[in-house]
Amino acid sequence: MNPRIYLLALGTFTVGTEGYVIAGVLPDVAHDLHSTVSVCGQMVTVFALVYAIAGPPLIGQFQHVPLKRLLIWAAVGFAAANVLAAVAPDIATLAVARVLAALGAALFAAPAAAAAAALSKPEELPRAIAVTAGGNAVALTLGAPIGTVVGAALGWRASFAFVAALALVTALSVLAWLPDVPGTAGATAGRLNLLRRGPVRWGLVTTFGLFLAAYTMYTYLSPIAHRATGLGSTGVAALMVVFGAGGFTGGRLIGSVLKKHALAKVLRTVLLLIAGFLAVLTLLTIAHIPTTARVIAFPLLFAFGLAWWSGGISQQTRLAGLAPEQRSQALGLHFSAQFLGVAVAGALGGLTLSTAGAAGVPAVAAAIALAALVSVRQVLPAAHVAGPATEAAPTAARGTTRVE
Numbered sequence: 001m002n003p004r005i006y007l008l009a010l011g012t013f014t015v016g017t018e019g020y021v022i023a024g025v026l027p028d029v030a031h032d033l034h035s036t037v038s039v040c041g042q043m044v045t046v047f048a049l050v051y052a053i054a055g056p057p058l059i060g061q062f063q064h065v066p067l068k069r070l071l072i073w074a075a076v077g078f079a080a081a082n083v084l085a086a087v088a089p090d091i092a093t094l095a096v097a098r099v100l101a102a103l104g105a106a107l108f109a110a111p112a113a114a115a116a117a118a119l120s121k122p123e124e125l126p127r128a129i130a131v132t133a134g135g136n137a138v139a140l141t142l143g144a145p146i147g148t149v150v151g152a153a154l155g156w157r158a159s160f161a162f163v164a165a166l167a168l169v170t171a172l173s174v175l176a177w178l179p180d181v182p183g184t185a186g187a188t189a190g191r192l193n194l195l196r197r198g199p200v201r202w203g204l205v206t207t208f209g210l211f212l213a214a215y216t217m218y219t220y221l222s223p224i225a226h227r228a229t230g231l232g233s234t235g236v237a238a239l240m241v242v243f244g245a246g247g248f249t250g251g252r253l254i255g256s257v258l259k260k261h262a263l264a265k266v267l268r269t270v271l272l273l274i275a276g277f278l279a280v281l282t283l284l285t286i287a288h289i290p291t292t293a294r295v296i297a298f299p300l301l302f303a304f305g306l307a308w309w310s311g312g313i314s315q316q317t318r319l320a321g322l323a324p325e326q327r328s329q330a331l332g333l334h335f336s337a338q339f340l341g342v343a344v345a346g347a348l349g350g351l352t353l354s355t356a357g358a359a360g361v362p363a364v365a366a367a368i369a370l371a372a373l374v375s376v377r378q379v380l381p382a383a384h385v386a387g388p389a390t391e392a393a394p395t396a397a398r399g400t401t402r403v404e
Contacts, residue, residue: 002119002120004119004177004178004179005116005119005120005131005132006131007170007173007174007177007178008071008112008113008115008116008131008132008135008178009131009132009134009135009138010135010166010169010170010173011071011075011108011109011112011135011170011174012108012109012112012132012133012134012135012136012139013135013136013138013139013143013166014075014078014135014139014143014163014166014167014169014170015078015105015108015109015136015139016135016136016137016138016139016140016143016144017139017143017144017146017147017162017163017166018078018082018101018105018160018163019044019047019048019105019139019342020139020140020143020144020147020218020240021143021144021147021148021151021159021162021163022043022044022159023044023144023218023219023220023221023222023240024144024145024147024148024151024152024159024221024222024233024236024237024240025147025148025151025152025156025159025222025233026040026041026219026220026222026223027222027223027226027233028151028152028155028156028233029043029094029156032155032156033088033090033091033094035091036354037220037222037223037350037353038350038351038353038354039091039350040091041219041220041346041349041350041353042095042346042347042350043094043095043098043346044215044219044342044343044345044346045342045343045344045345045346045347045350046095046098046099046102046343046346047098047099047101047102047105047342047343048102048215048339048340048341048342048343048345048346049102049339049340049343050098050099050102050103050106051102051103051105051106051336051339051343052336052337052338052339052340052342052343053336053340054102054103054106055102055106055107055109055110055332055335055336055339056332056336058103058106058107059106059107059110059111059332062107066180066181067111067114067115067118067180067181068115068174068178068179068180068181070107070111071108071111071112071115071174071178072171072174072175073107074104074105074107074108074111075104075108075167075168075170075171075174076167076168076171077100077103077104077107078101078104078105078108078167079164079165079167079168079171080100080104080164081097081098081100081101081103081104082097082101082160082161082163082164082167083160083161083164084096084097084100085097085098085101085157085160086157086158086160086161086164087157097160104167109335110332110335112132113132113331113332114181115178115181116131116132118181119179119181133251133313133316134251137244137247137248137251137309138248139244140240140243140244140247140248140305140309141241141244141245141247141248142241142244143166144240144244145237145238145240145241145244146162147159147162147163148233148236148237148240149234149237150162151233152232152233152234152237194323194329194330194333195333197322197323198378199322199378199379200319200322200323200330200333202375202376202377202378203315203318203319203322203334203375203378203379204319204333204334204337205337205372205375206267206315206318206372206375206376207312207315207319207334207337207338207341208337208338208340208341208344209271209341209368209369209371209372209375210270210271210274210308210311210312210315210341210369210372211312211337211338211339211341211342211345212341212342212344212345212348212365212368212372213271213274213275213278213345213365213366213368213369213372214274214304214308214345214365215341215342215345215346215349216345216348216349216352216361216362216364216365216368217278217281217349217361217362217365218243218345219342219345219346219349219350220349220350220353220358220361221236221239221240221243222236223353223358223361224281224285224358224359224361224362225239225297226358227285227288227357227358227359228281228284228285228287228288228290228293228297228358229284229290229293229294229297230290230293230294231294231297238298239297239298239301242298242299242301242302242305243301243302243304243305244305245302245305246301246302246303246304246305246306246307246308246309247305247306247308247309248305248309249302249305249306250305250306250307250308250309250310250313251309251310251313253306253310254266254309254310254313254314255313257310258314258317263314263317263318263321263379264376264377264379266310266314267311267314267315267318267376267379268373268376270307270308270310270311270314271311271369271370271372271373271376272369272370272373273303273307274304274307274308274311274366274369275366275367275369275370276366277300277303277304277307278304278362278363278365278366278369279362279363279366280296280300281297281300281304281362282359282362282363282366284296284297284300285358285359285362286359312338315334316331316334318379319331319333319334321379322378322379348364349361349364349365352364
């Protein structure tokens with residue numbers, strides 16, 4: 001595999017770190033900006049909603065710009081947005097910074113995937129996609145916890161400054177070592193054509209439900225964990241490390257699982273496990289027995305991260321298999337549905353926290369995971385799934401799907 005693809009993973013690591021780190025510093029942001037945790041949680045909603053809605057048309061506007069140049073300026077813009085967040089005097093300025101950060105992230109993530117494909121030989125494409133997406137997994141495991149620890153030690157503004165520094169390193173690395181690669185025109189039209197396919201739409205509903213359930217809890221992990229376990233910022237950072245480690249482990253294992261089991265069965269199992277883990281977290285929060293909760297919380301978060309990340313990669317497999325001739329466009333739609341779920345999660349979780357308290361948040365998330373089960377339909381047969389990013393079999397290329 002072309003080693004320069006690791007530069008793209010650095011970029012997805014940076015974008016992922018910014019997206020995850022805010023969950024660990026929400027109480028500090030709320031206190032400093034004289035707001036509430038629920039209101040500040042909407043900064044996650046702002047970022048994700050802008051990414052989901054503005055991303056595809058924005059990428060269409062820049063589709064003729066060379067990918068290397070686009071990646072550099074996207075990273076620079078992302079850095080500038082995080083500098084603005086670090087010095088924001090009020091919640092309105094922070095919201096503007098999150099909008100700009102979302103635009104920078106959208107302009108980096110999809111072109112990074114296209115660049116990875118352009119730099120890869122056909123037989124190396126699966127690994128290239130896995131490495132590029134792996135930056136986000138490492139962000140969940142290391143980036144967000146490190147940013148949270150930085151915020152706990154130096155203040156929440158330092159967390160955003162940390163991300164800005166990562167973005168500048170990304171821009172300089174791409175400038176120095178990434179070769180010129182061709183762009184991909186017509187991506188926006190491809191996405192619109194894919195939306196006319198029923199199986200693709202069902203797949204996007206599952207993606208939306210999966211991330212809505214996960215982020216309804218994750219965005220408000222700090223107040224939930226504090227209520228259930230009594231842990232402060234450092235403890236929440238430790239839970240993030242464990243959660244991310246579970247996600248990283250799931251990413252390493254899910255390919256083998258998909259070779260042995262039907263994709264629909266895997267997705268249903270994942271959603272049931274997530275619902276069960278969220279139910280246990282609800283009980284821990286209601287019981288409010290810190291000593292017991294601390295013993296259970298860490299393995300619980302590890303298992304939750306493993307299940308959730310496995311579901312996300314399974315969904316990428318599903319969408320890529322349903323449209324093997326338009327894989328990048330299908331995955332672009334997957335990411336839009338993902339961030340739409342994240343956006344709604346910030347609003348829904350904040351509303352639930354304000355009206356039902358910390359215990360209500362994982363309870364609502366569990367109900368969403370159960371509801372998402374009905375959308376697991378019209379997926380590829382197990383025999384056609386060779387891994388998270390493999391080419392679909394010829395019958396799949398002709399659009400054959402079945403309900404499992």
